[in-house]
Amino acid sequence: MPQKLSIRIDGEYVYAAEGQTILEAARASGKFIPALCYMEGISPAGACRLCVVEVQGVSRLLPSCTTPVQEGMSVRTNSERIKEYRRIALELLFAERNHTCAVCVSNNHCELQALAQKLGVTSVRYPYSYPKLPVDSSHPRFVLDHNRCILCTRCVRVCSEVEGAHVWDVMSRGIQSRLVCELDKPWGEAESCTSCGKCVQACPTGALAEKGWAAEEMSKNYVHISRLAVRRGVQR
Ligand code: SF4
Ligand code: SF4
CATH class of the missing domain: 3.30.70.20 (Alpha-Beta Plaits)
Incomplete structure (x- = not known):
């Protein structure tokens, strides 16, 4: 049974399962992150770079389809920089x-x-x-x-x-x-x-x-x- 993690997405606390990516956790909680190369069930590629997000404490944008969630992580999905x-x-x-x-x-x-x-x-x-x-x-x-x-x-x-x-x-x-x-x-x-x-x-x-x-x-x-x-x- 994967461990439950608590993360914040756009200021809202959501639960994510250990091993999930940010994209999976965001979509599971009803948040929209665009992606063209992502397809549920197959391996992620990080190819289209459309799913980038900001993670607090990391200066560069990260592809949410290949970045795993971590306990306490705070993510922004739709800042002006990301747009x-x-x-x-x-x-x-x-x-x-x-x-x-x-x-x-x-x-x-x-x-x-x-x-x-x-x-x-x-x-x-x-x-x-x-x-x-x-x-x-x-x-x-x-x-x-x-x-x-x-x-x-x-x-x-x-x-x-x-x-x-x-x-x-x-x-x-x-x-x-x-x-x-x-x-x-x-x-x-x-x-x-x-x-x-x-x-x-x-x-x-x-x-x-x-x-x-x-x-x-x-x-x-x-x-x-x-x-x-x-x-x-x-x-x-
Ligand atoms: S790589 Fe090209 S042909 Fe293959 S699924 Fe993507 S867009 Fe279609
Ligand atoms: S075997 Fe591969 S290339 Fe041929 S139709 Fe199926 S998915 Fe497409």
């Missing part, structure tokens, strides 16, 4: 790839788009990179559009930790980073892919989608994958 940091992180995500929402299969069902609306990000102050990126439509049922990928690695972790196939990885670094299938094969040639579709459901944007589906149909639901992962105790 500005999150805004910058979101704007950079939009600037790095080609997110043309109006012609995206995930328009109105996209977590990136929804978060930008929620956080009031209506413009981008950085120059767009407009990278020339491919679309892999070699799989008979699914399509990967690198233009919409935010490198959250949810697909990588779900495929590896829940499906056990480990089809995906991220190659290169920084701005050159790119999702790769097996050893950089077209998805349709991947021998390890079981075509389960879990990666598609886990993807927060239009980067992974069902082939031939219209935007109205392409709403995703990763909750059942999370439940499955939690029941199996995948990450612990």
Whole structure:
């Protein structure tokens, strides 16, 4: 039985279980912390940096999805400094790839788009990179559009930790980073892919989608994958 810890989130005392992260404790107590790479049940990645919080006594912002709670910890989730940091992180995500929402299969069902609306990000102050990126439509049922990928690695972790196939990885670094299938094969040639579709459901944007589906149909639901992962105790 995990020990109960008392922490403060935005001045309010809440109970957390030993081993929980700040994000888990905050969400369990009904507090909103944005995150795009987090998915309940699979290992945390700390990739999107949107879930940063201030912890009293620590000068730098900490990713709440990978920082464990400690007894007596005092956390702020929504200061002006945090809001500005999150805004910058979101704007950079939009600037790095080609997110043309109006012609995206995930328009109105996209977590990136929804978060930008929620956080009031209506413009981008950085120059767009407009990278020339491919679309892999070699799989008979699914399509990967690198233009919409935010490198959250949810697909990588779900495929590896829940499906056990480990089809995906991220190659290169920084701005050159790119999702790769097996050893950089077209998805349709991947021998390890079981075509389960879990990666598609886990993807927060239009980067992974069902082939031939219209935007109205392409709403995703990763909750059942999370439940499955939690029941199996995948990450612990
Ligand atoms: S369809 Fe299933 S096995 Fe294939 S890449 Fe996606 S999660 Fe992995
Ligand atoms: S394809 Fe989707 S789930 Fe995978 S890293 Fe890109 S945005 Fe994330």
